Amino acid sequence: MKQLLFLLLLGGAGATLAPVAALAQTTPADTTRTTVKPQLNTAPPGSAPARRAPAKAPTEPQPAPTAPPVYQPDPNVPASRAPTYDPNRPSGMDLPQRPGVAPPPPPLRKYFLYTNFGLGYSSYAGDGQFNVSVAPAIGYRVSEKFAIGPGISYSYINVSYSPYNQQFGYPEKIQYNNLGFKGFAQYIVYKQFFLHAEYEVTRLRGKATDSFGNVYTSNTTATTPLGGAGYRSQFGERFAADIVVLYNFNDGIDRQGNRNSPYGQPEIRFNFLYDLK
Secondary structure, rough: HHHHHHHHHHHHHHHHHHHHHHHHHHHHHHOOOOOOOOOOOOOOOOOOOOOOOOOOOOOOOOOOOOOOOOOOOOOOOOOOOOOOOOOOOOOOOOOOOOOOOOOOOOOOOEEEEEEEEEEEEEEEEEEEEEEEEEEEEEEOOOOEEEEEEEEEEEEEEEEOOOOHHOOOOOOOEEEEEEEEEEEEEEEEEEEEEEEHHHHEEEEEEEEOOOOOOOOEEEEEEEEEEEEEEEEEEEEOOEEEEEEEEEEEEEOOOOOOOEOOOOOOEEEEEEEEEOOOO
């Protein structure tokens, strides 16, 4: 009986100590856990929390700027066809224009060659005058519409007098070879139409023949103002041709029977214009 009671006590004590032993075994493991305490925000109201700046990626070294290439002429290209530098197009390329915007006008060429070939004939009361002339000049454009310039002229004149005038001492005919200096002015009034004026001083070297075959020579100086209008036809970018009709304001005869002008009435000219660079 005592043995039975002793065994029962041992079994109850074992059952009681089993949970305690299990709790004792788990206690050390639980104490190893770390507990993070919440931290209070001690920053003043309205301030944002500080952020760490992101790390910058390493930058690669940039190449040093180089000067623009200098144009070198190609020895295989003729000089007449070699490209020229245009300050309005430094790159040598035409930039596209915006729709509705006109491209800039080309630069004004200031100087030009202006040569005329003259042909004239006048007749009055049986007297007649025929002349041909050539006169090269250099023009300068003051503006797009107004131009001036000096020039020289050479002309040949053949003057014939009527028998009525011959009885008063005039020769049968006079031939002149003339050399003169002149200045001209032009103004474009509308598109290809322009006004033209000239003033010329000419040395006339004449040879007269009377009805008896006698030959006489003379040297006189004539001043001739001319004025009129013309029309220009453009052929390409730099070449043009004009036809000009001029009125001669001094086509009389002096007291010695010499002409005061080497030109007839009217004076019709065919002029050629060439723009220089």
